[in-house]
Amino acid sequence: MTMEKLLFNDILGLSLTTAILEAADWNESVAARISFIIGKSQPMSTVAESKNLLRENLKKENISKNIIDNIFMLIDLEESRIKTRPKL
DSSP states (O other), X not given: OOHHHHHHHHHHHHHXXXXXXXXXXXXXXXXXXXXXXXXXXXXXXXXXHHHHHHHHHHHHTTOOHXXXXXXXXXXXXXXXXXXXXXXX
C-alpha cells in the first residue's frame, strides 16, 4: 500500500469521525456508541435495506431521533455526492 493511500484512508476516517461527532452534537460517548453500531451493522443486498437496518439498530440502542435524523442527512448527502461523480 502506498503512503498516499494510507494518508487518504486516514483522512477518510477522520472525516467520518468528525461527521459522527457533529451528528451527535459533539457528545463523544454518543459518537462512540454510534460508531460501534455502524461497525456492527451488517451490509444488506441493497443500500435501502442497509439504511433501514442501521436506522433500526440506532433506535434499539436508544439514540435520539434528532441524532438519527442528522446521521441520515449526512448519509443522504454523501450518497448524492457519490451519484453525481463522473463515472470512470
